[in-house]
Amino acid sequence: MLGFLQGKSNDRRFCSSFSPEKLIRLCYSRIMSTAVRTRIAPSPTGAPHVGTAYMALFNLAFARKHGGKMILRIEDTDQARSTKNSEDAILDALKWLGLEWDEGPDCGGEYGPYRQSERLEMHQAAVQRLLELGHAYRCFCTPERLDALRKEQIANKETPRYDGHCLSLSQEQIQEKMDRGEPYVIRMKVPAEGECVFLDELRGEVRIDWKQIDHQIIQKSDGFPTYHLANVVDDHAMQISHVIRGEEWISSTPKHVLLYQQLGWEPPVFAHLPLLRNPDKSKLSKRKNPTGIYYYRDAGFLPEAMLNYLGMMGYTLPDQREVFSLTELAESFEIKRMSLGGPIFDIAKLKWLNGRYFREQISPDEVVDRLMNWKANKEHFSKIMGLALPRLETLSDFFPLSGHLFQESPEYKTEDLIGKSEAAEVSRLLKIAEWELEKIKHWDREQLASVFQNMAEMEEMKLKDLLRPFFFAISGSAVSLPLFDGMALLGPDLSRVRLRIALNKLSEAGSGLSKKGLKSLEKEYRSAYGKRIG
RNA sequence: GUCCCGUUCGUCUAGCCAGGUCAGGACACCGGGUUUUCAUCCCGGCAACAGGGGUUCGAAUCCCCUACGGGACGCCA
Numbered sequence: 238m239l240g241f242l243q244g245k246s247n248d249r250r251f252c253s254s255f256s257p258e259k260l261i262r263l264c265y266s267r268i269m270s271t272a273v274r275t276r277i278a279p280s281p282t283g284a285p286h287v288g289t290a291y292m293a294l295f296n297l298a299f300a301r302k303h304g305g306k307m308i309l310r311i312e313d314t315d316q317a318r319s320t321k322n323s324e325d326a327i328l329d330a331l332k333w334l335g336l337e338w339d340e341g342p343d344c345g346g347e348y349g350p351y352r353q354s355e356r357l358e359m360h361q362a363a364v365q366r367l368l369e370l371g372h373a374y375r376c377f378c379t380p381e382r383l384d385a386l387r388k389e390q391i392a393n394k395e396t397p398r399y400d401g402h403c404l405s406l407s408q409e410q411i412q413e414k415m416d417r418g419e420p421y422v423i424r425m426k427v428p429a430e431g432e433c434v435f436l437d438e439l440r441g442e443v444r445i446d447w448k449q450i451d452h453q454i455i456q457k458s459d460g461f462p463t464y465h466l467a468n469v470v471d472d473h474a475m476q477i478s479h480v481i482r483g484e485e486w487i488s489s490t491p492k493h494v495l496l497y498q499q500l501g502w503e504p505p506v507f508a509h510l511p512l513l514r515n516p517d518k519s520k521l522s523k524r525k526n527p528t529g530i531y532y533y534r535d536a537g538f539l540p541e542a543m544l545n546y547l548g549m550m551g552y553t554l555p556d557q558r559e560v561f562s563l564t565e566l567a568e569s570f571e572i573k574r575m576s577l578g579g580p581i582f583d584i585a586k587l588k589w590l591n592g593r594y595f596r597e598q599i600s601p602d603e604v605v606d607r608l609m610n611w612k613a614n615k616e617h618f619s620k621i622m623g624l625a626l627p628r629l630e631t632l633s634d635f636f637p638l639s640g641h642l643f644q645e646s647p648e649y650k651t652e653d654l655i656g657k658s659e660a661a662e663v664s665r666l667l668k669i670a671e672w673e674l675e676k677i678k679h680w681d682r683e684q685l686a687s688v689f690q691n692m693a694e695m696e697e698m699k700l701k702d703l704l705r706p707f708f709f710a711i712s713g714s715a716v717s718l719p720l721f722d723g724m725a726l727l728g729p730d731l732s733r734v735r736l737r738i739a740l741n742k743l744s745e746a747g748s749g750l751s752k753k754g755l756k757s758l759e760k761e762y763r764s765a766y767g768k769r770i771g
Numbered sequence: 772g773u774c775c776c777g778u779u780c781g782u783c784u785a786g787c788c789a790g791g792u793c794a795g796g797a798c799a800c801c802g803g804g805u806u807u808u809c810a811u812c813c814c815g816g817c818a819a820c821a822g823g824g825g826u827u828c829g830a831a832u833c834c835c836c837u838a839c840g841g842g843a844c845g846c847c848a
Binding site: 314 | 772773774775776777778779782783784785788795796797798799810811840841842843844845846847848
């Protein structure tokens with residue numbers, strides 16, 4: 238099973254002299270010769286993200302174009318944050334979009350298992366081998382020492398980097414510490430001199446000084462590998478030919494190239510795609526933009542329009558067609574056509590495209606079916622009916638009462654949101670709620686209720702008074718169906734965006750939180766409510 | 772702060788690799804037409820090669836510098 242670790246004899250050249258030129262030649266030859274296998278490697282630590290879908294789309298298109306396969310691998314080496322819940326959601330969300338993989342934890346394949354936590358043996362064997370070859374070493378430094386070191390380096394305007402403290406430990410000292418049961422991590426050795434040159438399919442040669450590269454931890458004290466080690470070991474074992482991933486990885490690619498070299502393996506071809514951006518050009522983040530795939534599903538977007546839109550972020554078909562399917566994209570896909578400037582995710586254009594799908598791509602009957610599968614179905618109506626029934630006099634009261642549960646977001650006036658309270662105070666409460674809601678594990682009525690009840694106590698307010706602005710934020714009215722049930726039905730993605738919209742309305746009215754105000758609120762929040770999550 | 776990556780209309784982009792068209796299309800916006808309203812649809816308009824230097828008869832395109840933007844610098848991925 239661990240035969241892959243041996244490295245084939247023709248890979249020897251990687252162990253000895255390893256000039257940049259050689260590496261580049263090898264990269265080129267690799268492009269021509271190998272069966273194409275790409276992968277998408279999400280970490281199951283949160284809600285399914287559009288960035289994941291974006292990368293998956295181009296990995297799939299590339300694989301399809303070249304008659305290859307795309308693999309889905311779950312990167313769950315962070316035991317503290319990974320959840321099965323998140324894993325299931327990611328798979329489900331990608332499938333909703335119509336993205337399919339040839340091998341993965343759900344459908345199996347020849348190169349399994351497809352969950353990194355189940356490949357621990359391989360990772361540890363690779364670490365062991367690096368240790369034996371002298372390419373890696375144990376480090377006993379405490380987090381406190383590392384923290385102090387980092388602070389000092391930042392203060393001295395140096396690049397934060399491990400100082401090699403444990404490199405000088407003798408064999409006896411190491412043994413002694415291990416016998417005492419001192420926790421340790423394993424770090425990779427990085428050349429002190431020279432530069433790493435690697436080839437990026439889209440950018441050509443990239444050169445980074447080894448001085449810039451940290452002695453990266455490859456195995457944590459819990460015995461789990463870090464991303465850097467695990468992704469190299471798994472990509473090699475799964476025979477990944479092309480690593481197509483986000484630009485954020487460029488600066489750690491030297492670590493990966495070095496690991497391939499030290500293990501005597503041939504590296505894959507690297508292609509770093511641009512990152513999706515917020516309207517302010519920063520990396521797409523949920524604080525500024527809906528980033529959850531489920532947001533778009535729940536707000537009534539069509540999966541094929543969504544995928545089509547992602548396909549036009551950074552890419553144009555040769556004939557500049559703007560409506561196209563995954564199949565059409567894959568047929569003509571040319572990775573070199575990717576443009577490298579980070580595209581801003583523009584919901585207005587997505588909406589226009591989605592509208593075109595209704596008008597041109599699917600029949601009116603089909604639209605009716607989509608609508609019914611979405612929210613106009615018995616199951617969903619029944620859930621709402623439980624809340625609406627006591628408030629109904631005629632059937633026609635139902636839709637006005639529940640309209641906000643079918644909208645992307647309701648409309649209301651900022652002054653109504655503020656009401657008789659202070660605008661700044663409303664901002665404050667909305668922000669605290671936003672943070673508190675991050676802590677919810679299961680988005681249901683009970684947990685939502687307890688968040689707000691807790692808040693009322695902390696703020697020494699009547700629940701009724703606390704909730705008033707939230708009724709507006711969520712339903713657009715002071716009179717509505719019960720708040721917690723409504724939020725539960727809307728789901729976390731839609732609900733959170735509504736709170737953010739309310740916050741934005743206040744700041745547009747000049748009553749939002751300033752940067753300073755936000756900072757002090759955060760401090761106050763931490764001391765009263767505890768640490769923030771997310 | 773250090774390093775890396777990037778930069779064509781407000782936004783998504785074509786053109787760049789193989790220098791030579793009024794720098795093309797789409798969204799948004801503005802105006803007009805069709806439509807009982809609105810939307811759709813059609814027509815028109817606005818609007819960009821970040822700046823500077825070089826190479827060249829000729830530069831959005833090739834080279835260099837600057838500026839700006841982004842990313843990375845975790846026992847996260």
